[in-house]
Amino acid sequence: MGSNAETRRSGCPISCSLDLLGDKWSLLIVRDMVMLRKHYFKEFLASAEGIATNILTDRLNRLEGGGIISKQPDPENRRQIVYTLTEKGVALIPVLVELMSWGKIYAGTTSVDRDKARRMQQDRRYKQRVIRELTEGCTSTPGRS
Amino acid sequence: MGSNAETRRSGCPISCSLDLLGDKWSLLIVRDMVMLRKHYFKEFLASAEGIATNILTDRLNRLEGGGIISKQPDPENRRQIVYTLTEKGVALIPVLVELMSWGKIYAGTTSVDRDKARRMQQDRRYKQRVIRELTEGCTSTPGRS
DNA sequence: TCCCACCGCTTGCTTTTTGCAAGTGATGGA
DNA sequence: TCCATCACTTGCAAAAAGCAAGCGGTGGGA
Numbered sequence: 001m002g003s004n005a006e007t008r009r010s011g012c013p014i015s016c017s018l019d020l021l022g023d024k025w026s027l028l029i030v031r032d033m034v035m036l037r038k039h040y041f042k043e044f045l046a047s048a049e050g051i052a053t054n055i056l057t058d059r060l061n062r063l064e065g066g067g068i069i070s071k072q073p074d075p076e077n078r079r080q081i082v083y084t085l086t087e088k089g090v091a092l093i094p095v096l097v098e099l100m101s102w103g104k105i106y107a108g109t110t111s112v113d114r115d116k117a118r119r120m121q122q123d124r125r126y127k128q129r130v131i132r133e134l135t136e137g138c139t140s141t142p143g144r145s
Numbered sequence: 146m147g148s149n150a151e152t153r154r155s156g157c158p159i160s161c162s163l164d165l166l167g168d169k170w171s172l173l174i175v176r177d178m179v180m181l182r183k184h185y186f187k188e189f190l191a192s193a194e195g196i197a198t199n200i201l202t203d204r205l206n207r208l209e210g211g212g213i214i215s216k217q218p219d220p221e222n223r224r225q226i227v228y229t230l231t232e233k234g235v236a237l238i239p240v241l242v243e244l245m246s247w248g249k250i251y252a253g254t255t256s257v258d259r260d261k262a263r264r265m266q267q268d269r270r271y272k273q274r275v276i277r278e279l280t281e282g283c284t285s286t287p288g289r290s
Numbered sequence: 291t292c293c294c295a296c297c298g299c300t301t302g303c304t305t306t307t308t309g310c311a312a313g314t315g316a317t318g319g320a
Numbered sequence: 321t322c323c324a325t326c327a328c329t330t331g332c333a334a335a336a337a338g339c340a341a342g343c344g345g346t347g348g349g350a
Contacts, residue, residue, distance in 0.1 A: 009169075009193070009194040009195070010192075010193035010194050011193075011253070012176070012193065012194075012248075013244070013245045013246075013247075013248030013249040013252065013253055014172065014173065014176050014180075014241060014244050014245050014248055015173060015176075015193075015194055015248075016248045016252035016253055017244045017245070017247055017248035017252050018169050018172060018173065018244070019169070019252070020252055022167070022168055022169035022170075022172070023167055023168065023169070023307095024154075024163050024164070024167035024168070024308095025167075027159065027163060027167070028159065028160060028163065031157070031159050031160075035159075040326090040327090041326075041327050041328085042325090042326075042327085045327095047155075048154070048155035048156075048157065048160075049154040049155050049157075049160055050154070051309095052308075052309055052310065052311095053310095053327080053328065053329085054308085054309085054310090054328080054329075054330085055307095055308065055309075056327095056328090057327075057328055057329085058307095060327095066252075067251075077317090077318085077326090078317070078318080079316080079317045079318065079325070079326045079327085080317095080325090080326055080327075081326085081327065088251045091247055091250065091251060092247060094243045094246075094247070095240065095243040095244055095247055096159060098239045098240040098243050099158070099159050099162045099163070099240055100158045100159050100162070101158075101239075102158075102162055102236055102237060102239070102240055103157075103158030103159055103160075103161045103162035104158040105236065106212075106233045106236060107158065107161035107162050107164070107165055107211075108156070108158055108161055124269070124273065128269065168336095169337095185297090185298090186297075186298050186299085187296090187297075187298080190298095197337075197338055197339065197340095198298080198299065198300085198339095199299080199300075199301085199337085199338085199339090200336090200337065200338075201298095201299090202298075202299055202300080203336095205298095222297090222346090222347085223346070223347080224296070224297045224298085224345080224346045224347065225296090225297055225298075225346095226297085226298065
């Protein structure tokens with residue numbers, strides 16, 4: 001299950017983005033890091049969607065190869081590895097926010113806060129605040145889980 | 146290659162969005178409709194990335210099943226089918242714009258307009274204008290190719 | 291009317307990826 | 321030393337992607 005040479009299908013920026021992120025798992029890992037402040041293999045593994053270990057390993061390597069995350073040995077516990085977002089990864093936050101916003105309105109089962117989501121969809125300031133806060137949270141040093 | 150029952154992996158809006166759109170082709174089809182004003186099977190087929198006919202059929206059905214596009218027989222030429230975006234599909238434009246913006250800066254080969262893209266990334270008004278114009282272009286009646 | 295090009299789509303097949311379960315070597319604490 | 325836990329591998333079956341060829345229906349031209 002190699003994380004091999006990423007061949008670009010075209011020069012289109014959207015296509016290039018999807019070459020890196022166009023699957024069901026990569027952006028969920030980024031979501032875990034951004035929204036849930038996860039940094040460890042076992043934490044990603046414990047997410048509700050239930051990723052398999054081999055897929056997780058592959059995606060983490062791919063994301064690292066694509067410069068979106070970086071992996072370092074945990075200074076506090078050398079048994080585990082800390083995964084953190086790079087600048088390139090933090091820059092994905094607006095994509096995540098738009099996907100979340102769209103999903104809340106159009107792809108959700110829980111129609112509870114659909115109206116709230118729709119309002120937020122139109123309220124650019126609110127969305128910008130969300131993006132700013134998340135970004136700040138990701139560029140500062142991470143707290144332990 | 147059935148476009149069968151879409152099982153949701155979790156209730157997370159991002160996960161729900163990716164259940165529908167998390168692959169290498171779906172969003173490219175939406176891009177073709179939004180950015181390049183494509184409406185026909187053969188037009189999608191002709192895109193630079195080179196999608197196969199069976200995959201295209203599957204994705205079009207899946208997108209229709211997900212309420213993102215609708216297909217009708219072309220009133221002007223009953224041999225072909227017109228694919229158009231629904232409101233739900235048009236609402237994906239901000240996602241596309243963010244993916245494009247990110248891709249231009251971080252995933253591109255052509256570093257030509259990377260600075261311009263980075264400026265645009267910060268300039269929320271410009272991005273909003275792009276989104277507005279694209280959205281208006283998609284909600285009005287489509288011109289012929 | 292007959293023929294033919296073109297439309298979206300299907301089929302058959304191989305290759306690649308995913309998903310699942312079990313196992314592995316390294317590490318650190320008791 | 322023993323043992324739990326860490327990230328990660330491996331083996332195998334199922335699903336999806338990719339490729340090439342073919343198919344039925346339509347409309348236009350002769």
